[in-house]
Each structure stands twice: as structure tokens, then as C-alpha cells.
Amino acid sequence: MGFSVQAVVASIAYAIRYLGTTLFISVFALVIGVIIGFVAALARFYGVPLLSQVLQVLITLLKGVPIVLILLAMYLLASTQFDIWAKALHISLRFKDFNTIWLAVIGLSIMAFVNASEIFRGAFASIGVGQLDAAKSIGMTNWQTIRRVLLPQAIPVSIPVFGNLLINLIKASALASMVGVVDIFSAATISAQQTYTFLEAYAGVALIYWAVVVCIEKGSGLIEHRMTRHLGRAAQ
Amino acid sequence: MKTHKPRITLLALAAATALLVAGPLAACGSSSSSNDDGVKTITVATGNDGNPFCYMDTNGKLTGYDVAIMNAVGDKLKQYYKFTFMPSDFPTSLTNLASGKAQIAAYEYEVNDQRKAKFTYGTVGTTKWDTLIISDPKNGPVYQSFDELKGKKVYATTATNQAAMAETYLKSHPDAFKLVYGTYTNEQTVQAIASGAVDATLAPQYNLDLFNSQLKAGFKGSDGPVHKSAAYLLFQKNADKTLMDRVNKAMQEIKDDGTMKKLSVQYLGADYVPE
Numbered sequence: 001m002g003f004s005v006q007a008v009v010a011s012i013a014y015a016i017r018y019l020g021t022t023l024f025i026s027v028f029a030l031v032i033g034v035i036i037g038f039v040a041a042l043a044r045f046y047g048v049p050l051l052s053q054v055l056q057v058l059i060t061l062l063k064g065v066p067i068v069l070i071l072l073a074m075y076l077l078a079s080t081q082f083d084i085w086a087k088a089l090h091i092s093l094r095f096k097d098f099n100t101i102w103l104a105v106i107g108l109s110i111m112a113f114v115n116a117s118e119i120f121r122g123a124f125a126s127i128g129v130g131q132l133d134a135a136k137s138i139g140m141t142n143w144q145t146i147r148r149v150l151l152p153q154a155i156p157v158s159i160p161v162f163g164n165l166l167i168n169l170i171k172a173s174a175l176a177s178m179v180g181v182v183d184i185f186s187a188a189t190i191s192a193q194q195t196y197t198f199l200e201a202y203a204g205v206a207l208i209y210w211a212v213v214v215c216i217e218k219g220s221g222l223i224e225h226r227m228t229r230h231l232g233r234a235a236q
Numbered sequence: 237m238k239t240h241k242p243r244i245t246l247l248a249l250a251a252a253t254a255l256l257v258a259g260p261l262a263a264c265g266s267s268s269s270s271n272d273d274g275v276k277t278i279t280v281a282t283g284n285d286g287n288p289f290c291y292m293d294t295n296g297k298l299t300g301y302d303v304a305i306m307n308a309v310g311d312k313l314k315q316y317y318k319f320t321f322m323p324s325d326f327p328t329s330l331t332n333l334a335s336g337k338a339q340i341a342a343y344e345y346e347v348n349d350q351r352k353a354k355f356t357y358g359t360v361g362t363t364k365w366d367t368l369i370i371s372d373p374k375n376g377p378v379y380q381s382f383d384e385l386k387g388k389k390v391y392a393t394t395a396t397n398q399a400a401m402a403e404t405y406l407k408s409h410p411d412a413f414k415l416v417y418g419t420y421t422n423e424q425t426v427q428a429i430a431s432g433a434v435d436a437t438l439a440p441q442y443n444l445d446l447f448n449s450q451l452k453a454g455f456k457g458s459d460g461p462v463h464k465s466a467a468y469l470l471f472q473k474n475a476d477k478t479l480m481d482r483v484n485k486a487m488q489e490i491k492d493d494g495t496m497k498k499l500s501v502q503y504l505g506a507d508y509v510p511e
Binding site for chain 2: 072075076079080082083094095096098100177178179180181182186189190192193194195196198199
């Protein structure tokens with residue numbers, strides 16, 4: 001048996017057309033996750049009654065559920081419940097016309113939200129209580145404190161962790177085929193199914209993943225460097 | 237300090253690629269060994285998640301129809317060979333055979349040209365895999381041919397023979413139907429058809445029976461198959477001829493004496509042995 005480099009190239013050429021799908025799912029999920037995660041982390045940081053307890057339970061629960069299970073449950077729920085809810089809410093969209101890529105986006109957003117809220121919580125916790133007291137003493141409102149004290153310190157330290165989160169999301173997006181979405185991983189498998197060159201397809205898609213991950217690492221390093229330059233503690 | 241970083245990244249990439257490519261190849265032909273008493277150990281690649289064909293039961297023991305057939309064949313050939321199993325997922329079972337980690341593969345392989353070019357098929361079929369068009373009569377007509385599926389959405393699982401067959405058909409009929417790819421579980425497939433997310437799927441009678449008996453789907457299949465097929469064992473392309481002859485003969489024997497039919501009823505619930 002030979003290892004066909006030609007088949008690797010062919011699978012890369014075929015799979016790369018779906019890179020947009022993979023990136024769309026992962027980046028969209030990251031954005032949603034960061035927004036909701038930020039709000040959740042703030043609520044927990046300031047100890048908003050009830051909401052912070054509910055969030056704590058929710059995050060602990062979701063942390064313990066594999067993404068595979070979330071995707072599977074969402075598909076089965078959506079396929080049985082979507083039309084009922086759509087009718088009740090007078091939306092004309094039906095499940096048969098619904099693009100299941102959104103199920104993948106929601107599934108990965110849940111993963112991103114849980115991680116992002118913990119990342120922000122850690123970053124907020126690294127800021128001394130003294131600074132908050134100082135902000136209060138000069139008459140800053142909560143919102144001003146968040147904007148001028150918390151965020152400028154929390155964001156730079158969490159950039160590399162968010163880079164990692166994006167990488168994890170990109171890898172997790174390979175599970176999107178479970179809800180019927182063709183991403184680069186399943187595209188590579190499809191390119192191999194006619195010729196049974198699966199090993200070559202996996203090697204090809206690994207190269208794509210590596211290239212993307214290296215770009216994200218470099219990109220997040222650059223952003224971190226720029227953001228921390230003025231703080232006098234720039235990354236090496 | 238920063239300058240050495242890209243080189244390390246490149247090195248790591250190169251090393252990992254080399255490992256990935258060379259790892260399985262290095263094992264070529266190394267796994268069939270001979271004991272003192274002349275009994276050769278033969279590794280059989282099979283599945284670990286292919287219930288009821290080859291899967292791990294609740295005790296972690298490999299079982300299923302394909303495993304039982306190989307055990308029956310092994311019994312017939314015990315003076316020559318001892319079969320050991322190498323379970324994996326479906327695509328990996330093929331790479332295990334191709335790379336020489338295994339000498340035989342038993343995981344419901346249907347015939348197609350690409351596999352024919354790469355492997356040698358066994359001569360005795362184990363399971364009937366005639367492909368039917370499966371649809372839900374509640375959502376529309378029972379589709380009988382690809383022509384009737386024009387403009388419809390048809391689900392196929394990535395990397396299956398049904399997907400490859402549908403792709404081949406679409407190459408000559410570009411706007412016949414829309415192929416929806418995924419790696420759905422049986423339950424998801426049933427939900428997808430029942431909810432109208434897809435109009436039909438391509439699957440054999442065995443799957444249709446499973447959908448209807450286990451998942452109460454109420455689906456119907458096309459009266460005739462859109463594709464005739466059966467599953468066979470696979471050998472390496474340049475496999476030991478004596479091994480192939482003995483295994484093929486033993487397979488014919490267990491088919492003729494009704495063992496295969498008995499195993500089909502036991503594991504699959506009905507007789508799916510091809511004529």
C-alpha cells in the first residue's frame with residue numbers, strides 16, 4: 001500500500017473550500033460566547049443576587065456535558081419541537097428549511113460561553129480589591145469602573161486564553177457533521193470516500209488545521225503585544 | 237528571543253507529519269506471526285462501534301454478526317490459523333488493512349471499484365445490502381427511483397457506500413437531488429426524515445427494519461433496490477493465496493450448512509444472507 005501525496009493534495013483542495021464554514025461556526029460561537037460570558041462574569045463578579053447563583057449552577061452543569069451530547073440533544077429537540085414553537089410564535093420558518101449550521105453555532109456558543117465566563121472571572125479576580133475601592137472613592141460609577149479599570153486590565157491578560165478557546169472551538173467544529181453540516185473535516189472525508197484514501201484525507205485536513213491554528217497563535221500574540229505595550233509588561 | 241519561535245513551529249509540524257505518515261506504514265506486514273505448532277496468528281480488522289455487526293458489548297467484549305462469522309471461520313481453520321481481532325471505527329478498519337496491521341478485514345464492506353483496486357474481496361457475501369430509497373409516507377409519496385427524487389433532499393452518511401453511490405449518480409445527473417451529508421445516529425436519521433428536514437435516505441432493508449422496529453418510524457422503502465450489493469470480507473491486495481482460499485472455502489461451508497443464516501437471525505433479527 002502506498003501513501004498517495006496526490007490524494008493529500010486533492011483532499012486539501014476539496015476541504016479548503018469549506019474552511020469558511022469551519023471559521024464561521026467557530027468565530028461566530030466565540031463572539032456570542034464572549035458577549036454572554038462577559039455579562040455572566042460581571043454578574044458573578046458583582047454578586048448580583050439570584051442571577052449569580054443561577055449562573056454558577058448553570059455553568060457548573062454545562063461544564064460537565066460533552067459538546068457531542070449538546071449537539072445531539074439540540075438536533076433531536078429541534079427536529080421535534082422547532083415547528084411547534086415556530087407555529088406558536090407565528091414564524092413561517094419550518095425545520096425542513098432551517099439551516100442546521102445554526103445548531104452547530106449554538107452548540108459551540110454554549111461551549112464558548114462557559115469557557116469565556118470563566119476566563120473573564122479569572123481575569124477580574126486578578127485585579128486587586130483595592131483598585132475597586134479606589135475607583136469608588138473618586139466617585140466612579142460601576143460602569144465607569146468596568147470600562148476604565150476592569151476591562152483595560154482584564155482584556156490583555158485574557159487574549160492568549162481566548163486564542164486558545166478559538167483553537168478549541170475550531171477543533172470542536174469538526175463535530176458539526178453530527179447535525180448535518182459539512183465542515184473541512186467532513187469535506188475531507190467526503191473527498192476520500194470515492195477512493196478510500198482516508199489516511200491521506202486525515203493528513204491533509206490536519207495540515208489545514210495546523211495552518212489555521214498557527215495563524216491564530218501568531219495573531220493573538222500580536223494583539224496581546226500591541227495591547228500590553230503601553231502597560232510596560234509586553235509579552236517577550 | 238522571538239526569532240527562534242517560527243523554526244520550532246516548523247520543526248514540530250514536520251515531525252508530526254512524519255509521524256502521521258510513517259507510523260502506520262512502518263507496521264507493514266509485521267502482524268502475522270507463526271507459532272511453533274505451525275498455527276499462524278491472523279489479525280482481523282473489524283469495528284468497535286458497529287452494533288450489531290461488530291461492537292463492544294456492555295462487558296467490553298467484542299461481539300456481533302461479523303465477529304461471530306469470523307469466529308465460525310476460525311473454528312473451521314483452527315489447525316492453520318488463530319484469529320485475533322483489531323477493533324476500530326469504520327474508516328480506520330480499512331487503513332488497518334491497507335497498512336498491513338491486519339491481514340483480513342470484516343466490517344460489512346460492499347463492493348466498489350476503488351476498494352477493488354486497493355484490496356481483494358472475499359468470494360462469499362455475508363450480508364445483503366441492496367440499497368432502497370427510504371421515505372416517510374406521511375410526508376409524501378414513497379419514492380421508487382432517483383428520477384422521482386428530483387429536487388428533493390436526500391440524506392447520506394459521510395464515507396458510506398451509499399454516499400459514494402449517490403455522488404457517482406449525481407456526476408452524470410448534476411441536478412437530480414440534493415445530497416445532505418452528516419454523521420447522524422439512527423435516531424437522528426429517523427427524526428430528519430419524519431420532520432421533513434430531508435425527504436429520503438438511501439439505506440438497505442436491514443436499516444429500514446431497524447428504523448421501523450426499534451424507532452417506530454413507519455417508513456417505507458422503494459419496491460426495488462436502486463443499487464444491488466452485498467458485504468464481503470476484504471484481504472490485502474497481495475495477500476497470501478492459501479489464506480484467502482482457505483477462508484473463502486470455510487465461508488462457503490458455513491453458508492451452505494446454514495450457520496451463517498443462523499447467525500444472521502441471532503444477531504440481525506432476520507435472514508439477510510445474500511442468495
